[in-house]
Amino acid sequence: xxxxxxxxxxxxxxxxxxxxxxxxxxxxxxxxxxxxxxxxxxxxxxxxxxxxxxxxxxxxxxxxxxxxxxxxxxxxxxxxxxxxxxxxxxxxxxxxxxxxxxxxxxxxxxxxxxxxxxxxxxxxxxxxxxxxxxxxxxxxxxxxxxxxxxxxxxxxxxxxxxxxxxxxxxxxxxxxxxxxxxxxxxxxxxxxxxxxxxxxxxxxxxxxxxxxxxxxxxxxxxxxxxxxxxxxxxxxxxxxxxxxxxxxxxxxxxxxxxxxxxxxxxxxxxxxxxxxxxxxxxxxxxxxxxxxxxxxxxxxxxxxxxxxxxxxxxxxxxxxxxxxxxxxxxxxxxxxxxxxxxxxxxxxxxxxxx
Numbered sequence: 542x543x544x545x546x547x548x549x550x551x552x553x554x555x556x557x558x559x560x561x562x563x564x565x566x567x568x569x570x571x572x573x574x575x576x577x578x579x580x581x582x583x584x585x586x587x588x589x590x591x592x593x594x595x596x597x598x599x600x601x602x603x604x605x606x607x608x609x610x611x612x613x614x615x616x617x618x619x620x621x622x623x624x625x626x627x628x629x630x631x632x633x634x635x636x637x638x639x640x641x642x643x644x645x646x647x648x649x650x651x652x653x654x655x656x657x658x659x660x661x662x663x664x665x666x667x668x669x670x671x672x673x674x675x676x677x678x679x680x681x682x683x684x685x686x687x688x689x690x691x692x693x694x695x696x697x698x699x700x701x702x703x704x705x706x707x708x709x710x711x712x713x714x715x716x717x718x719x720x721x722x723x724x725x726x727x728x729x730x731x732x733x734x735x736x737x738x739x740x741x742x743x744x745x746x747x748x749x750x751x752x753x754x755x756x757x758x759x760x761x762x763x764x765x766x767x768x769x770x771x772x773x774x775x776x777x778x779x780x781x782x783x784x785x786x787x788x789x790x791x792x793x794x795x796x797x798x799x800x801x802x803x804x805x806x807x808x809x810x811x812x813x814x815x816x817x818x819x820x821x822x823x824x825x826x827x828x829x830x831x832x833x834x835x836x837x838x839x840x841x842x843x844x845x846x847x848x849x850x851x852x853x854x855x856x857x858x859x860x861x862x863x864x865x866x867x868x869x870x871x872x873x874x875x876x877x878x879x880x881x882x883x884x885x886x887x888x889x890x891x892x893x894x895x
Contacts, residue, residue: 548647553578553589556610556628562645563630563638565612571628577610580643588627591642594620595635612639652732653715655697657681666698675712699735708740711766724778728766728788736773739764743777743784743800743818758800760784771796771812780818787824805842823858832867847873 557573560566567573581590583599586608594603595614603611603622610628613620614635622629632638644651657663665682668674672686675694680686684702693712698704702716705723710716715732722733723740733739742758760779764786770776771794778784780800786792787806797815798804805824810816814828817836822828826840829848840846840856847863847870856862864873 548650550578550589551646553646554642556630559591559610559642560630563612563632563641565630565632565638566618568613568618568629568631571610571630573628575609575627577642578646580639580646581608583608583611588625591630591639593635593639612642653697653699653717653734655679655681656700656718669706681718693729705740717772724760725762725764727764728768730767731764732769734770734772734774734794737770737775738773739770739776740778741775743780745780745800745818756780760801762786765790765806768792774798777802777818793830799836811848829863 553576555573556567556571556575556577559577577589577591579590581592583592583594583602583606586592586606588607588609590608591610591612592606592608593612594617606623608626610630611622611626612630612632612635615631615633618631659681660679662678662680663682666680666684668680668686669688671688672690674692677694678692679697681698681700683700684698686698686704687706689707690704692710695713696710696716698716699718699720701718702720708722708725710727711729711731713730714727717733717735717737719736720733721738725740740762745756745758746753747756758778758780760781761783762776762778763783765788767789768786770792773794774792774796776784776798777800782801784798784800785803787804787808789806790804790808792810793812795813796810799816799818801819802816804822805826807825808822809827811828811830813831816834819837820834821839823840823842825843828846829850831848832846832850832852834840835853838852838855840852841858841860843859844856845861846852846867850863850867851865852867861870862868863870
């Protein structure tokens with residue numbers, strides 16, 4: 542069986558063109574005409590690949606690499622490379638430069654493509670007669686599009702996706718296989734990876750004489766332009782106000798966003814984060830994986846929350862917090878250090894409480 546190649550290589554770029562694209566410097570003695578058509582790790586690169594070195598942990602891989610071109614961060618600008626490497630580029634920010642190269646060489650990897658490889662509306666899809674689809678919309682087999690749905694041109698609706706009545710989806714969006722949307726408004730260039738669920742009612746109950754009684758959730762989900770949401774994440778619709786995700790925000794896989802949550806622009810929320818109802822996440826916030834955010838709290842603009850933290854109170858803008866419960870990183874580290882020292886003293890004194 543031939544090897545599977547999901548992202549075929551194109552004509553590539555000359556090293557000189559890569560330098561122009563990334564504003565990197567070409568190190569003396571490099572072959573700026575060397576052609577590069579792929580990106581790879583140092584250990585797996587071949588003579589038509591570019592690989593990045595930005596961490597001393599990979600020095601052994603650098604010394605044995607077969608890459609055609611090496612991209613170095615400026616702090617390693619004078620680091621020696623094997624003679625077989627045709628060219629060396631030095632960039633102020635190697636990570637950003639490497640990402641730009643990848644986007645240019647493999648544009649098809651930027652957003653999901655149609656699974657069925659079609660550019661039309663499948664006869665196996667169910668589309669209500671009152672739905673409005675602009676020209677250029679792709680709908681794959683077994684997708685269901687309900688009454689009064691509107692979808693903009695260039696959008697792909699994946700196999701088995703369900704778009705409930707009244708939803709609005711902008712242009713050039715990617716609605717992955719098995720996505721379920723209800724009570725939702727999406728802007729342009731939104732990417733929902735397979736299994737995303739948005740618009741279902743939030744978790745709301747009151748205690749009544751016969752047990753738990755359900756409270757209605759009559760808000761919407763509003764997802765603004767250029768948002769990307771990872772596989773199997775869930776976004777509850779608002780109870781009495783909208784759940785909002787601001788433009789340019791990126792959300793990882795398996796994230797839970799509760800009702801009435803407002804997330805600002807250009808936020809980063811990593812896998813397995815849970816955000817409880819009515820929390821406010823302001824612009825530019827970064828939340829590490831497996832963290833929890835309590836309901837009705839506000840995380841200020843530009844704040845950073847460390848992974849596996851529990852936020853149970855408001856966080857100031859541009860603060861760096863972590864721990865359980867979350868607190869300023871310096872205080873958290875001080876407490877961790879103190880506990881380690883106390884444990885060490887206990888062991889050295891011969892005490893054993895086990």
